[in-house]
Amino acid sequence: MTSPSSTQPAKRIVILGGGIAGISTAYYLSHSPSLPSGSSITIIEGTDIAAAASGKSGGFLAKDWHGAATASLSAMSYELHAELAGKYGGKEKWGYRVVDTLSITTDATRKTKKQPPLPWLPHDVHSSRSLGSTKTNAQVHPGQLTKFLADQVLFKPNTSLLIGRASSLSTSASSPPTHTIRVDTKGREEEVEADVVVIAAGPWTGGLAKDLLGEKVGLRLGVEGHRAHSVVIRTKEELSAHCLFTSMTMKDGSMGEPEVYARPDGTAYICGAGDNEPLPRTAAEVSPSSDAISKLHTQSRALSPLFDPANGAEIIAEQACFLPLATRGRPLVGKVPGIEGVYVGSGLSCWGITQGPGVGKCLAELILEGKVKSADISKLAP
Known part of the structure; x- marks a missing residue:
């Protein structure tokens, strides 16, 4: 035929x-x-x-x-x-795995006696709830x-x-x-x-x-672009297979909502801090804001001491990209x-x-x- x-x-x-x-x-x-x-x-x-x-x-x-x-x-x-x-063996080739996802709220200005939902989170997590499980969430x-x-x-x-x-x-x-x-x-x-x-x-x-x-x-x-920032950090200790959506209150009262994706290669991808920077002509011309990157590092270290270079963390990348918004x-x-x-x-x-x-x-x-x-x-x- x-x-x-x-x-x-x-x-x-x-x-x-x-x-x-x-x-x-x-x-x-x-x-x-x-x-x-x-x-x-x-x-x-x-x-x-x-x-x-x-x-x-x-x-x-x-x-x-x-x-x-x-x-x-x-x-x-x-x-x-x-x-x-x-x-194709995505687990080995591009880090595919299913994950659990949590929403957490931290507040460094108020003490809490609650135990953190994960061992690598600090003791100022005031609330946490599940957003998704390994049945419906994954990562690559x-x-x-x-x-x-x-x-x-x-x-x-x-x-x-x-x-x-x-x-x-x-x-x-x-x-x-x-x-x-x-x-x-x-x-x-x-x-x-x-x-x-x-x-x-x-x-x-x-x-x-x-x-x-x-x-x-x-x-x-x-379709337009919205710049978002991220850092990739290798931690000295292994992180569990979780993705976090956060709402943080820092010691100085400032707020942040970084997202944290622990990866199976021993790194954590932490993103947030968007802005309205004009879209450059090509991807090669995209660069991050130093202020936005600094803010992400401050938030990540407040979220977990494992993200602090003083505790053996290694900064792998500081970067930005433009999300395509119709x-x-x-x-x-x-x-x-x-x-x-x-x-x-x-x-x-x-x-x-x-x-x-x-x-x-x-x-x-x-x-x-x-x-x-x-x-x-x-x-x-x-």
């Missing part, structure tokens, strides 16, 4: 963005039996794979913490994370996962990575149309032709859409109206790692089969 993929014309697919959404789309396209023989996949990325939030976010996964518009996508994608980890190291999936794509024939920024897009009058993308690769221009274009450029999606598709479409695909308040996943062969997967906010594989699978189904079967993304249409 002849397979459908051998009878369909080959597709030239270009994906703009090397983060979790773009790489997951490339992965599920390249591994689909519906991909026509001879098809090519080109990933165009301005800096490097996982250079932005997909490499510097916390990697917390939640199955059922989502609103109606993204509930189906998130639950499906959460299961994909478990499936990928089981298939997002950069390691994204780079691993990229490797599963780029070893295949007719796949490539082009480092550069797409500067313009022109569309032929033929049916179906051919899209020609001009790419600036460090001062040298290249042209890439495509039958299918996927815009998955995280917080740069809105600006890129304006450049490539015009002001009107760009506004419709509005201006309409929910992600953009699907066909771009009025332009044949152009799709978008972006605006996933803080849930990019949870939802990334699901976005990739849904877009692969839509591109190759004409409809999405794995999740209900009807409320996410651009």
Whole structure:
């Protein structure tokens, strides 16, 4: 029997963005039996794979913490994370594991006789409650996962990575149309032709859409960036498999809400301290605020003495990334109206790692089969 993929014309697919959404789309396209023989996949990325939030976010996964518009996508994608980890050894390769999640309130200005819920927390935890268990919460190291999936794509024939920024897009009058993308690769221009274009450029999606598709479409695909800061600290003692959402009152009365994700590699990822710094042109130009980083260190050391270098802790990273926020308040996943062969997967906010594989699978189904079967993304249409 002849397979459908051998009878369909080959597709030239270009994906703009090397983060979790773009790489997951490339992965599920390249591994689909519906991909026509001879098809090519080109990933165009301005800096490097996982250079932005997909490499510097916390990697917390939640199955059922989502609103109606993204509930189906998130639950499906959460299961994909478990499936990928089981298939490729994610526990060893990108730190996949299920976790328990707590909400805790600390107050250094008031004494309490309560015992802390975890041995590595201080004695000023005034309250704690469970937010999720190992049945619905997990974690990954997002950069390691994204780079691993990229490797599963780029070893295949007719796949490539082009480092550069797409500067313009022109569309032929033929049916179906051919899209020609001009790419600036460090001062040298290249042209890439495509039958299918996927815009998955995280917080740069809105600006890129304006450049490539015009002001009107760009506004419709509005995605902006919000800078968030994080530190990664290696502790001398091992931490339990917990993620913490905190509300802290410091000794001087100041407040903080850092999130803490203990990782199986012996480090803790601690994030918070967002601001409205303008989005730079590329991920390579993102840098953290020294004040925000200092605040995170102060909060982390107040939260647990294990995070203090005086007690043997090692600071591994001090960093920032921009979360992609869709201006309409929910992600953009699907066909771009009025332009044949152009799709978008972006605006996933803080849930990019949870939802990334699901976005990739849904877009692969839509591109190759004409409809999405794995999740209900009807409320996410651009």
